[in-house]
Amino acid sequence: MRSVVRPLVSVSTYRRWTFLLGGTALLVPYLLIYAALASVTDSYRQQPARSVFESVTMLLAFVVISSAVAFVPAVRVLCRTAAETLLGVPLPEETAEGLRSWRSRRRTAVWWLLHIGFGGMTGFTVVVGVPAIIYLLEAPFTGHDLGRRLLGRPLPFEPWLSVTLALAALPAIIYLGAAVGAVFARLAPVLLGPSPADRLARLERQTEQLMERNRLARELHDSVGHALTVTTLQAAAAARLLDTDPDFARRALTAIEETGRTALEDLDHVLGLLREDASARTPQRTLADLDGLFDQTRSAGVGVDADIGRIEEIPPVVSREAYRIVQEGLTNALLHAGKVRVTVRLAVRGSRLELEMTNPAGVAPPGPPRTGGGRGLRGIRERVTILGGRMSAGADDGCWRVSVALPVVPWTGEPAGDRSDGGNDGIQRAGV
Known part of the structure; x- marks a missing residue:
């Protein structure tokens, strides 16, 4: 019973009727244009009857004239707004390229013709039906003989019959608008929504933006995060030994200054990427800068x-x-193992760069427990995956070990760690 009564009391029904009446308002000027064209052709036509060819030609002219305005991109925006507001249909956002594409314009033309055609004709039921209902309701009181006027003979129970027809016609008109409006609500995503190609292009852009955000997050986490970890430990040590060992405190403050300056350069690089400002970007650090990284880590007591x-x-x-x-491996050692000794081995073996970092399981530095961790290993894994390498991390005989293998030749889709290349170019002792 609720499903029967709901269209009569639902606000969406009357919003959809507003949409259909809008189609009626749009249809009227086109009918006037069509009538003007018909009168002009009739004035030049000598035959009293219109041929089938002329009728079809007039109909095609009406369709062309009616749909021409729909090829303007702004009309699609208006149609989408009307569908979302009056039909209650949420439509995905459409790009500017999608709005201007000819595929979207053709779909807008189809929607426009359906709106002024079926929607407009449905709206005429209100224009004609409401005055008829009022006439039927007042007929018993005005003495109008509807039977004689419509059928040429009186009808039994005519006063009650006219009232019954009036009361039945009103909900019928409402149900008609609800049904036609529901059909338009189903068609709106198909004709006014983004095309499959536009959806694919939008997903590709979102994927690119997500990848760029992840890359910038890794840069900030690895560079600035490492610097903050080192400076925090150095500042804590300097505060404890400020009175008993001022020389150490002075060296720690100098290291904090150098680490902070390095962090500012890294931050300036990341901000330059965010602003797409080439002049603000500094060169990124490479393996040639490892000595400075080791010095920073060593100054924190590791x-x-x-x-x-x-x-x-x-x-x-x-x-x-x-x-x-x-850098991230050293930061993890500082945060989770404390002041332990970290061993870093790096060598090129065949077509792979092999990197191994080990440190004994120590005691985490004092302080409040860390929350929201776990991004370090995840960031390392993302970098390794992008380059087509392999990674493993975990406890190994009382130590924490991180092993990474990266291809040093163009990646063809096979992870570099799956290949077993022999040979070694010789490992030289760095002496640090």
């Missing part, structure tokens, strides 16, 4: 032993990502 192979011929993109991976 010993670093490094075995570094020849890195001059490593491609720049691999060198940059490998530097960030080492």
